[in-house]
Amino acid sequence: MDKNILNQYSVLGLPASSNVRNAQYPQILPDSRVIFKTKAPQAKQVQIDLGKKYDMEIDDEGFWTVTTDSITEGFHYYSLVIDGVAVADPASESFYGMGRMASGIEIPFKGDGYYSIKDVPHGEIGMKHYYSKVTNSWRRFFIYMPPGYDKDSTKEYPTLYLLHGGGEDERGWANQGRTDLILDNLITEEKASPMLVVMMDGNFPGRGGLANFNEEVLKIFENELKNEVIPFVENNYRTKSDGESRALAGLSMGGLQTLYAGIKNTDMFANLGVFSSGWFANKPDLSKPQYAFMEQNKEKINSNLTHFFISMGGKEDIAYENCQVMLKKFDAMGIKYEYSEYPGGHSWPVWRHDLHKFAQLIFKN
Amino acid sequence: MDKNILNQYSVLGLPASSNVRNAQYPQILPDSRVIFKTKAPQAKQVQIDLGKKYDMEIDDEGFWTVTTDSITEGFHYYSLVIDGVAVADPASESFYGMGRMASGIEIPFKGDGYYSIKDVPHGEIGMKHYYSKVTNSWRRFFIYMPPGYDKDSTKEYPTLYLLHGGGEDERGWANQGRTDLILDNLITEEKASPMLVVMMDGNFPGRGGLANFNEEVLKIFENELKNEVIPFVENNYRTKSDGESRALAGLSMGGLQTLYAGIKNTDMFANLGVFSSGWFANKPDLSKPQYAFMEQNKEKINSNLTHFFISMGGKEDIAYENCQVMLKKFDAMGIKYEYSEYPGGHSWPVWRHDLHKFAQLIFKN
Numbered sequence: 255m256d257k258n259i260l261n262q263y264s265v266l267g268l269p270a271s272s273n274v275r276n277a278q279y280p281q282i283l284p285d286s287r288v289i290f291k292t293k294a295p296q297a298k299q300v301q302i303d304l305g306k307k308y309d310m311e312i313d314d315e316g317f318w319t320v321t322t323d324s325i326t327e328g329f330h331y332y333s334l335v336i337d338g339v340a341v342a343d344p345a346s347e348s349f350y351g352m353g354r355m356a357s358g359i360e361i362p363f364k365g366d367g368y369y370s371i372k373d374v375p376h377g378e379i380g381m382k383h384y385y386s387k388v389t390n391s392w393r394r395f396f397i398y399m400p401p402g403y404d405k406d407s408t409k410e411y412p413t414l415y416l417l418h419g420g421g422e423d424e425r426g427w428a429n430q431g432r433t434d435l436i437l438d439n440l441i442t443e444e445k446a447s448p449m450l451v452v453m454m455d456g457n458f459p460g461r462g463g464l465a466n467f468n469e470e471v472l473k474i475f476e477n478e479l480k481n482e483v484i485p486f487v488e489n490n491y492r493t494k495s496d497g498e499s500r501a502l503a504g505l506s507m508g509g510l511q512t513l514y515a516g517i518k519n520t521d522m523f524a525n526l527g528v529f530s531s532g533w534f535a536n537k538p539d540l541s542k543p544q545y546a547f548m549e550q551n552k553e554k555i556n557s558n559l560t561h562f563f564i565s566m567g568g569k570e571d572i573a574y575e576n577c578q579v580m581l582k583k584f585d586a587m588g589i590k591y592e593y594s595e596y597p598g599g600h601s602w603p604v605w606r607h608d609l610h611k612f613a614q615l616i617f618k619n
Numbered sequence: 620m621d622k623n624i625l626n627q628y629s630v631l632g633l634p635a636s637s638n639v640r641n642a643q644y645p646q647i648l649p650d651s652r653v654i655f656k657t658k659a660p661q662a663k664q665v666q667i668d669l670g671k672k673y674d675m676e677i678d679d680e681g682f683w684t685v686t687t688d689s690i691t692e693g694f695h696y697y698s699l700v701i702d703g704v705a706v707a708d709p710a711s712e713s714f715y716g717m718g719r720m721a722s723g724i725e726i727p728f729k730g731d732g733y734y735s736i737k738d739v740p741h742g743e744i745g746m747k748h749y750y751s752k753v754t755n756s757w758r759r760f761f762i763y764m765p766p767g768y769d770k771d772s773t774k775e776y777p778t779l780y781l782l783h784g785g786g787e788d789e790r791g792w793a794n795q796g797r798t799d800l801i802l803d804n805l806i807t808e809e810k811a812s813p814m815l816v817v818m819m820d821g822n823f824p825g826r827g828g829l830a831n832f833n834e835e836v837l838k839i840f841e842n843e844l845k846n847e848v849i850p851f852v853e854n855n856y857r858t859k860s861d862g863e864s865r866a867l868a869g870l871s872m873g874g875l876q877t878l879y880a881g882i883k884n885t886d887m888f889a890n891l892g893v894f895s896s897g898w899f900a901n902k903p904d905l906s907k908p909q910y911a912f913m914e915q916n917k918e919k920i921n922s923n924l925t926h927f928f929i930s931m932g933g934k935e936d937i938a939y940e941n942c943q944v945m946l947k948k949f950d951a952m953g954i955k956y957e958y959s960e961y962p963g964g965h966s967w968p969v970w971r972h973d974l975h976k977f978a979q980l981i982f983k984n
Contacts, residue, residue: 294702337661339659341701347720355712383736
């Protein structure tokens with residue numbers, strides 16, 4: 255029997271929805287294990303890095319394959335590692351993450367598919383250039399406009415400013431996050447209020463990774479948000495501009511930016527969402543002034559904030575310990591917050607879930 | 620002297636604007652040669668493929684480098700080839716082209732930078748989902764809305780339907796093509812009329828590359844364009860809906876789609892743009908019925924078309940011979956057209972130029 259015919263029928267998997275057109279691999283098995291396959295006859299070693307590294311094995315025709323463990327529902331970054339070099343897999347779509355264009359794989363739903371594309375009214379994501387006097391450069395944001403935004407030119411909307419993580423950029427929530435589909439579905443079910451969602455670029459020159467993360471870059475971020483992005487958005491889109499109608503949220507690095515700029519400006523933002531984040535327990539230079547500010551202003555903070563939502567991707571989240579230390583400080587000070595835990599670690603399945611939950615809390619009055 | 624300090628000062632190049640954040644390579648020298656550099660200590664062979672393949676050389680620390688020939692202004696696809704596997708370079712942004720996420724490098728302007736971001740009013744590119752009954756699936760288009768589109772809710776706009784090439788998708792013109800910046804600049808200078816530009820997905824199931832390109836998939840495309848995309852756009856955006864206010868244009872495969880659906884529907888489109896394309900001279904099965912249709916309808920075609928713009932990336936364009944054969948047929952039939960040639964071959968610098976030229980011709984009445 256022809257070997258190709260055998261191959262054709264010996265696999266029960268289906269190509270991932272995150273594959274590029276016509277790519278047959280990666281394939282996802284019914285139990286959410288994934289078969290990866292890459293042609294590299296001259297390579298000495300090929301691996302798949304999904305956080306956990308999997309060694310691939312080569313066949314006579316130069317194809318390397320491996321079947322992974324079962325992977326949880328939703329979006330996961332991964333790399334193909336060819337002779338020690340981590341690159342994007344040519345068989346998959348790429349996404350800006352880990353500071354470069356990385357591969358992503360979408361594992362099908364076990365749950366109800368709250369971020370799937372459904373037969374509901376769809377909003378639109380716009381890409382907008384603006385000039386920042388803070389950075390003296392052109393920058394870009396993405397903005398989700400809910401269904402019907404373009405129909406009624408008098409209606410004004412509340413606005414969620416939504417921040418990506420380190421190594422990502424303004425594309426994170428629009429692509430990896432599926433913000434538009436999550437909101438389209440929630441708005442249709444009347445579980446969330448129609449809102450604008452602004453996905454800005456939270457990266458600033460001079461920052462070289464979280465190791466160099468300090469109050470100076472947080473101040474630049476706050477300046478950009480308050481003096482460039484919000485005025486531009488409120489001048490160019492139909493927004494409500496009271497604190498109750500603004501929310502600020504972010505994941506990981508974006509959670510720190512939210513903690514910093516949100517807590518300092520609770521008169522501007524009545525709703526804060528901090529996903530998989532927390533002040534570094536081992537960086538008192540950064541965190542001590544924040545806690546001191548909160549201690550001094552706790553009545554104002556508690557009174558201004560309608561929702562202070564803090565979430566964690568379970569104990570396996572790399573930010574878990576920092577977050578717990580921070581929450582103990584909040585408790586000691588009497589700072590009020592809502593805490594949510596969802597398993598999955600420091601990953602996009604958790605952050606999609608967090609957005610889905612946070613969007614249902616805010617803008618309800 | 621410390622070797623790192625020497626390295627720091629021994630290079631006159633600047634990181635390309637298409638690099639991912641903080642990536643120091645590729646670097647572009649003043650004469651537009653490019654230095655590529657990649658760490659791959661375990662690899663046996665590393666190359667850069669820019670159409671021409673360049674062998675890289677490894678140093679003691681495992682860095683592979685090469686300096687290319689001088690590269691022409693604008694956007695070029697390239698691959699990093701590690702031990703024979705062509706992948707995207709982790710140091711650069713990726714773009715969907717060649718049927719996968721490929722690297723792109725942006726070579727700085729020699730000319731006036733008509734596609735650079737300038738201090739002019741900026742439109743917006745929207746990403747829109749729609750359900751196609753033709754393909755029974757959700758599809759996506761990008762739409763450029765000119766500056767001011769959201770300000771005056773009564774104004775209607777002419778619309779250019781703009782098609783990508785083979786191995787690309789709806790992202791091609793929005794990202795690689797810089798359609799928004801080209802139009803923003805032209806509209807500000809009053810060289811082009813404010814217009815909508817719809818960048819649809821021209822790929823359809825079952826097509827396996829240009830080798831399988833046939834009338835059946837062209838019919839599916841025509842059906843999708845006429846019965847799904849145009850009605851959706853005209854119902855959801857403020858468009859003028861007469862033939863004079865519609866244009867259809869495309870590059871390479873998109874040029875064939877324009878030749879097919881545009882010529883058959885000159886009552887719907889008074890303006891056609893065919894960039895780097897032409898009916899295959901060696902595929903009479905496909906081209907003969909098209910020429911027969913044109914022969915039968917030449918008076919109508921000539922009378923309906925205000926602009927039939929055909930362009931070529933010089934003699935080095937892979938479509939050059941097909942195009943010349945086609946133009947001779949047109950001449951013999953008496954079909955009127957405008958022909959433009961711009962050097963650069965079958966490449967994005969040529970197609971950006973073609974859009975820049977075509978957009979100035981259309982919608983002038």
